[in-house]
Amino acid sequence: RDYLSDSIGEVVVDDDEAYESIRSFMKHTMPHFLNRLRRHEGDGPLFNRYQIESQIDSAYRRRVNLPSGGQIIIDQPEAGICVDVNSARATSADDIEQTALQTNLEAADQIARQCRIRDLSGLIMIDFIDMRSSGANRQVEERLRQATRNEPARIQIGQISRFGILEMSRQRLRTSLVDATHETCPRCGGTGRIRGVESLGLHVLRMISEEAGKERTSKVVAELPLVVANFLLNEKRSVLSQIEDVFKVSVVLVANSAMETPEFALRRVRGKDEDEDTPSYEMTTVKAPPPALLTPSSPKPPEKPAVERTLPDTAPPERKARAAKKQKDRKKPKAGFFARLFGLDRKKKKKADAGKKRQKSHPPKRTRSRHPSKGKSGGRGRKPGDSRKKGGQRPKAESRPKGQQKQNKGDGKAKAQPTPAAAKKDGEGPGGQAPRRRRRRRRRRPAADAQPPS
Incomplete structure (x- = not known):
């Protein structure tokens, strides 16, 4: 589950039980990867076949x-x-x-x-x-x-x-x-490097000299690996003799075959030596493990999980592709019982159809006011003498006499003069012209530093 992705081309299994377990798991959780699972068929091992x-x-x-x-x-x-x-x-x-x-x-x-x-x-x-x-x-x-x-x-x-x-x-x-x-190496401590024989021998020699210089020291026992003990007894014998003569102590080197470099042990004996009769080959403290511990033990069987099966017995149903339906194909909600009983749904349909027809036959007209600072048409800027109606539509032109219509056709510059009744209705003055709107002049406020008139 964690490693199987689109970048994996094929999964090959060489065990029947593992194959069935993987196949059932993929069938329930990732059925689109079933075609990538394959059973290994061949005489040779699977790992050798693919050089794993x-x-x-x-x-x-x-x-x-x-x-x-x-x-x-x-x-x-x-x-x-x-x-x-x-x-x-x-x-x-x-x-x-x-x-x-x-x-x-x-x-x-x-x-x-x-x-x-x-x-x-x-x-x-x-x-x-x-x-x-x-x-x-x-x-x-x-x-x-x-x-x-x-x-x-x-x-x-x-x-x-x-x-x-x-x-x-x-x-x-x-x-x-x-x-x-992996486990940490007990010999190098995980560093990957150990100290050389000569370097370790000189270090042990300095430690022996330090322990021999302390008060009430009668003997210094050094337990060393074989190679380090051979180096000190042969190459540094004169130095050991000099330490014994100067500090008046006895230096004993014990070679232990169970020790490996850079391991060693020092022991200082105070006062009178209690184990004076003990031979040096019995003074070893680090013992080699018994042969029974060196033989490989049989591996423990893996622990069985508390819940062995978490998958259902049947596969999930396949999902069918649903075509996206358009808005017009969706079914409208049906009317209730009382609405159908009293015919309220029919009245609503009739009103809706009448409203749609009215919008198609008489589309709303947008009008612009002459004075934008005084608001939209039909607002505060209109005076009682304005001839527009509330809906923002202008009044229809009244029928004129035939003589005036002919005069307009013959002379395009001459304008037909309306009748006195029409003039009164349109709000024209006695001279045949519409009254001009009076603009209010704002009085200018005198400046603060202006002097009052004398």
Whole structure:
């Protein structure tokens, strides 16, 4: 479920029980991936057929080889994850710059793959091969972004610095492969390096001298690995004798075969020696494990889950594609019982149809007022003498005598004079002209600094 995505082309299973379990799970949760599940049919093992063992081995190795001959080295210290890119035997390109670019591009793809396989998380520092061209650096950054595009984890990628180091962070989804399958080395403590024999022998010699110089010390017993004990008894015998003569103490070196470098143990004996008769080969404190503990034990059977089956017995029903219906095809809600009984729905339909016809036959006209500052037509700016009606429509022109109509047709400039009744109705004055609107003149307020008239 977590790893199966559109980028996976095929899932091959070589076990019948696992195949049926996976098929039933995919049938209920992701039926669109059923065509990608396939049963392995063949004589050879599945891992050998697709060379999976070598890929698993590469996930545990510190060095990973690249196709062109280069390699990447992956280390996981406490502070973060360090990846170093080396050209090694990569000499396929013509010049050094092209070889570095090709190796860095292959390393970007391989680093993204190794982060996904090993579940690496946290801060990742990548040391690419230095390139002079800034365009080549941008090309490597873009290649790394393309390789990590389908990652389920959240990834942030920086830019390559002038020292050739790129920083990226990856979200922690689960425990990494190394932490889940590896144990810390008891000999080196997880550092990967141990102290040499000569360096460890000189360190033990200084510790013996320090313990011998303390008060009331009668004996110093040093329990050492075989190689360190041989080094001190043969190469540093004169120094041991000098310590015994100066501090008047006895120095005993006990070689223990169960010890490994850099492990050792010192014991200071005060006053009179109580175990004076004890031989040196019995003074060992670190014992070798018995042979029974070295034999591999049989693996424990895995614990069975409390709830073994969580899937239903039957598959979910298939969803049929529903065609999108248009607004006009939708059914209108039916009228109620009383509305149908008294015919109220018919009256509503008639009123709606009459309103639609009225809007089609008489569309509303928009009128503009002559004085926009006094409001719209039919508002406060209209005077009682205005001849417009309330609806904003002008009155229809009254019928005129035939003589006046002919006069208008013959002489376009001459205007027909209305009758006295029409003049009164239109609000014209005695001179045959409409009365002009009187504009109120606003009195100007005198300025504050103006002097009053004398």
